[in-house]
Amino acid sequence: MDHKQILTFLFFGLTSHSHAILREYHYVDLKMSWSDAQHYCRVKYTDLATFENMDDISRLKRLGLKTSESWIGLTDDPKSWIGTMGNDANSWTWSATGETSKTGYHNWSPGFPNNRGGNQLCGFSTNKGKWDDWACDSRLYFICFQDTNPPGQKTYTRIEKWMNWTDAQAYCRTHYTDLAMMENDQENTLMMSVQPNFDWIGLYREGWRWSDKSDSSFRNWMNGQPDNNGNQYCVAEKSNHLWLDDSCNVEKHFWCHEVPSVKTIVKMKIQTDADLSDPDVNIQILDQMDEMLRNKGLTDFKLRWKIQPRKEEEEDKDEDKCPVAS
Structure with a gap:
């Protein structure tokens, strides 16, 4: 006899970045060119440092390290x-x-x-x-x-x-x-x-952009900067937190930033007449759910079917199978 089935969808581990969360800044006591520093930050953290305002600047701590200039994420490629x-x-x-x-x-x-x-x-x-x-x-x-x-x-x-x-x-x-x-x-x-x-x-044109593609318009140039003295297309921060442009090939210390992730858990039930014993139906359901979630801006996940442990016999028909995202 045909009967409706209830699908339980449990999505977890969906990672997003919230603009309300403060960036965490990390000073790197290594000297690299701007592009090598960018690569290092993207591997170890999120990216070369982006700043939205003076509050961000005030949270930079060098921990007593003596240096005059350090790369940040602003460039004019x-x-x-x-x-x-x-x-x-x-x-x-x-x-x-x-x-x-x-x-x-x-x-x-x-x-x-x-x-x-x-x-x-x-x-x-x-x-x-x-x-x-x-x-x-x-x-x-x-x-x-x-x-x-x-x-x-x-x-x-x-x-x-x-x-x-x-x-x-x-x-x-x-x-x-x-x-x-x-x-x-x-x-x-x-x-x-x-x-x-x-x-x-x-x-x-807009003269500068952030490595992480941020649209922040905040700038903190020192007097007379930028001056593009020949080929100065990358930005460094001095110990007084003012900025200047310099040749991207010069090796300097640098600032990375890290954006903490937010874990999202979503659970919902959908009633359906679909035959869940049919593998093609299973694939079609996952494809539709995948498209729906990506249209909502969620990208860091992968959907799969998971067979739930059997409970009471009357519950088996309702909740024995659910797709999960991880």
Whole structure:
């Protein structure tokens, strides 16, 4: 006789990281390059140290060790932004879309962008239509664009007003579509027809990112930093907790952080007409539960069937088999 069965689902060992839990910081009394320190931290702990605020900084303890500079997890990877339109957090982005180029097109001048002085995070066009990077708070003329109907056929207008990049962006968004955006040679040639002469265009980027992909915007630079004196793309912390950029190949002590894990246990019962003696049905149930849990953001688990010890005969039909996650 057919009867409904009750499946008992017991999930345990699901690990997640809570933003409410304070990172635990560990000072490593070894000297390594930034990339080797990153690898060490990821093996031994969670990652190179990330900081959200001064409270995090205040919990750093060197235990009397004498050192002036130690690597932390902040970097400005040049592979993400020199001569490319990448997808990393510190890659070049178009103001109009908030994304990198969909076509991968760029027209940088030879040797640019170079982030000279460590603060050139906005793009401008030269009088030859080539692109360079410059400090965003500088005041330049700028070029806006307007999408036409049908979309994608852009028109460009040069605005002869001295503004920094942010104010120029606001002006273009008010009166046109946005600061100039060019996705191919044809559009760049059309932009050149308005006779640019060192004018802002819509390129910008965020200069630094954390090794653990955190979106923390907290910075604690010492005066005059960062300055990117040639090839300084990694960040170190001094004994006074202020930060400076330096060459990533220099060997320094370093800070790791560890995020304590949270164990989650979930138990639920589902009534079903499924034939649990059929292996294919078992697999289908596990696949559906796996997809449901992953859609909820849980990833650190593996589902399997577990046969429960038999109890009373009347309970055997209800709870003799359950899937567990570990």
